[in-house]
Amino acid sequence: MSYIDRKSSFNIPSRSNSINTYGSRHGSIITYDDYDSDDYSTMHVPKSILDRRMSAGLPTISHADSPVPQLVGTSPSDSVYLIRPNTKVSPLKWLVVLYCFLYMAAYVMSSATFVQYIYKRIQTEMFPDKDKYNISVNCYSNTSDPHYKKQISVQEKASNWNMYYSLAAGIPAMFASIIMGASTDRFGRKFLFYLPCLGALVRLSVCTAGIHFNFNRLYFLIGFFVEGLTGYMATMLLVTFTYVADITPPKGKQRSFGITMIELINGIAMTVFSFATGYFIQDMGYFYPMLTSGALVFLCLFITIFIPESFPKDKRNLRESTFEKIKTIYNLFLGESNRGRRWMYNTLMFVFLLTMFTSFGRQSVEPLYQLDTPFCWSPEKLGYFSALKNLLQQIFGMGVIKLFQQAMSDEAIAMLGCVSFGASFVLEGFAQTDILMYIVPALGVCGLLTIPITRSLLSKLTYPEHQGAIFSTIATMETAINIGGSVAANEIYSHTLNFYRGFVFFVFTGCNFICLIAMAIYRFGSRRTFPTPLDIRR
Secondary structure, three states, X not given: OOHHHHHHHOOOOOHHHOOOEOOOOOOOEOOOXXXXXXXXEOOOOOOOHHHHHHHOOOOOOOOOOOOOOOEEOOOOOOOOOXXXXXXXXXXXXXXXXXXXXHHHHHHHHHHHHHHHHXXXXXXXXXXXXXXXXXXXXXXXXXOOOHHHHHHHHHHHHHHHHHHHHHHHHHHHHHHHHHHHHHHHHHHOOOHHHHHHHHHHHHHHHHHHHHHHHOOOHHHHHHHHHXXXXXXXXXXXXXXXXXXXXXXXXXXXXXXXXXHHHHHHHHHHHHHHHHHHHHHHHHHHOOHHXXXXXXXXXXXXXXXXXXXXXXXXXXXXXXXXXXXXXXXXXHHHHOOHHHOOOHHHHHHHHHHHHXXXXXXXXXXXXXXXXXXXXXXXXXXXXXXXXXXXXXHHHHHHHHHOHHHHHHHOOHXXXXXXXXXXXHHHHHHHHHOOOHHHHHHHHHHOOOHHHHHHXXXXXXXXXXXXXXXXXXXXXXXXXXXXXXXXXXXXXXXXXXXXXXXXOOHHHHHHHHHHHHHHHHHHHHHHHHHHHOOOOOEEOO
């Protein structure tokens, strides 16, 4: 049907009656309040999905089998997309929430156990007579005492070994995330649920056996490297977020809510199991917590069997190679084919990375800041503060997202997160008493909301057939920031100690102020990029 025929058949409504556009497709308008973004058909309109599928030799939807609603366009070059009403999501798809919780619980328990095991083992090897002395490593220690200096060397060596293990898993995980994430757009999502579980089982098997038989520390690198080849934690997060994007519509705020709920589940697992692991280790040693982590991953692997595929075969383009899928990532952020919209991808990714840098950087330097004067906190106090921060930011802050969505747009919520995080960093930099330090996580309660919101906005900009590509990019960059951000934050902290101990937190404040400006530019600029070009009515 030509544009002239459509124009003569229907009245063109005024632009004031227009419906909001679907951000990931220029000129497309949605007529339903709730729909499945992957289940669509199109008219014979230039640059439409129907034309693209026909040119690629892919099957198309028969209009005889699927009646086409009446359309009204405002331009002969409009790309019109008809979205069928959403059918209810199978309850089994929400097993992904349980999958995420169990995997994160196993990850937190095994990580905390292994870090403490390595520290204790090195301490025993280098300082076997420590129990003969009443040595406490805090700000009141006698720094000239040779036993104190030996204890500091234990910390440095344990820190170096933990860095080696992180690099052994993190570096291959960056490459694996790109390849495997892009491959989900070709082969479906489900296979990627299995891989991080299998990799985690290998690592946990090596670590459990190593703890029991007292392996050489070098052998542990094998387990971490194998897990890195399967994507490590990054792969679990990318497939979970991609899956949520598949089963939630880009229109409205359901996708933002779904992604934030995954972050909430991660926060609950981190809070509960980081708190409980300490007692577990104290009562049972290191072997049984590591064995329990393996059991949780095995249960996670079993649950994967019942999670249905969210990206069926008729939505995939098997003619594109994995390399071409990876090339899609370049096109989204830098390619000429995405000209006019790539600035939005780059702005959102910039905000995401800068926020992640402040989050990872804080985790790295905050304990050092609190151990020294004027706080001189004990490990017990550090644990209480960490539990309070996780409770407020990871659970309460993420849990109130639905309330914020009633009155605010996603972009406004992300901006609120920037303000909340920035204010908490300012207070932390100036804090000189325990009371002010405990107020810091309360002030930053909304800070982490910027992270899931930017994930969601990037997903909304992207075609359904490219969701794996965008989330693999996010996962890869998140892994890189996790490795490099902590190093950079420690360098800033160590080089500004003589100037002002809390200066690093003011640097984090500046990062969040930049994020606030960038989100404001995105909020207003994206509305100019996507005006309301056409109306669709039944």
